[in-house]
Amino acid sequence: MTSTLNRVIVRPVAGHIGADISNVDISRPLDDEAVKSITEALHRYKVIFFRGQRLDHASQIAFGRQFGELTYAHPHDDTPPENFPEIYTVDPKRYEKKYGADFGVASRRRRYSYFTGWHTDVTAAVNPPAGSILRAEVVPEIGGDTQWTNLVAAYEGLSEPVRAFVDTLRAEHRYGGGYEISRSSSYAKVVEDNLLVAIHPVVRVHPVTGEKGLFVNPGFTSHIVDVSARESRAILDLLYAELTRPEYTVRLRWEAGTVAFWDNRATAHLAPADIEHLDLRRTLHRVTITGERPVGPDGRESELVSGQEFGANHKVVVDD
Structure with missing residues (x-):
């Protein structure tokens, strides 16, 4: 994709996913053409990167709202920044301060098999x-x-036969679905008090592009429904091995002012695990765009098992 003066420039950065977006200041309101170009790039390349941007909480929220209604910060975060309930701050030091020093240790211990942090939000x-x-x-x-x-x-x-098979499957997703949360931790209590559980199609049809994509992830998928535990594990291992193949991925080297915008309907991402042994600070801020219930190839929507739809009015239950 090319561009002329004052038009958004899109440059693909990997074979299957990712593009750099330039010639645009996302701290300012965008015109309709820029919003359209960014949206098209997002759907085509799945994750897009903006470099050297100067955003604060307010301008990040304003940028996000040009692409849809924003959710509350996070289903389990009762302390978003004051006056900015849409902002979820990603900072391991913050988690350890809130839930105790053992929070990070527990996180490291639960990493096994393909779960090294891969998840869809x-x-x-x-x-x-x-x-x-x-x-x-x-x-x-x-x-x-x-x-x-x-x-x-x-x-x-x-392969075509495997695609036809997984088109028919559904899976349960829950917090702690792909790993074990220590039942004695304060974080586990927050999760339990704000329980979210859903049954999703294993293959999701994208509501805009019509593309089919896998919709399981090692972080939240607990099991395939209506099959045995052994069969579920074998199916998920096969799918996790496929979705974590390096050729389908792109890697971002962060700098202050970098912004990543990804299509959460069609991607999973991997949180870094290479700096936990170092005393380094890493602080990022996220907003999320309210989504719809996924639909499978058979036209069936996802089913609510526990909790409520996740949107702007979400309230976190805190029981001291």
Whole structure:
């Protein structure tokens, strides 16, 4: 995709996913043509990157609202920044301060098999966010990269008989679905008091592009429904191995002022795990765009098991 003067410039950065967006200041209101160009790039490349932007909480929220209604910060975050309930701050030091030093230790211990942090945002909700926008404020000079994978490419990489099979499946998603949360932790209590559980199609039809993509992830998918536990594990292992293939991914080296905007309907991403042993600060801020209930190839919508739809009016229950 090329551009002329004063038009958004889109430059693909990897074979299956990712593009750099330039010639645009997203801290200011965008005209209709810029919004259209960015939206088209998002749907085509699944994750897009803006460099050298100067955003604060207010301008990040304003940018996100040009692409849809924003959700509350996070289903389990009762302390978003004052006056900015849409902002979810990603900072391990913040989590450890809130939930105790063992929060980070527990997180590291639960990493096994394919779960090293790969997830799609808030798929425990019956209507996971349509998109996520993450802004870097403080990043380390080394490490801390994030990766994304293209779930449409992963689906298309399966053989035709396997695609036909997984088209028929549904899976449960819940917090702690792909790993074990310590029942004694204060975080576990917050999760339990604000339980979100949904049944989603294993293959999701994108509501805009019509593309089919895998819609399971190691972070939140607990099991395939209506099959045995052994069969579920085998199916998920097959799909996780496919969606984590390096050729479907792109990796971002963060700098302060970098913004990543991804299609949460068609991607999973990998949180960094290479700086936990170092005393380094990494602070990013995210907003998410309210999504709809996923629909499978058979036309069936996702089913709510526990909780409520996730949107702007979400309230976090805190029981001291």
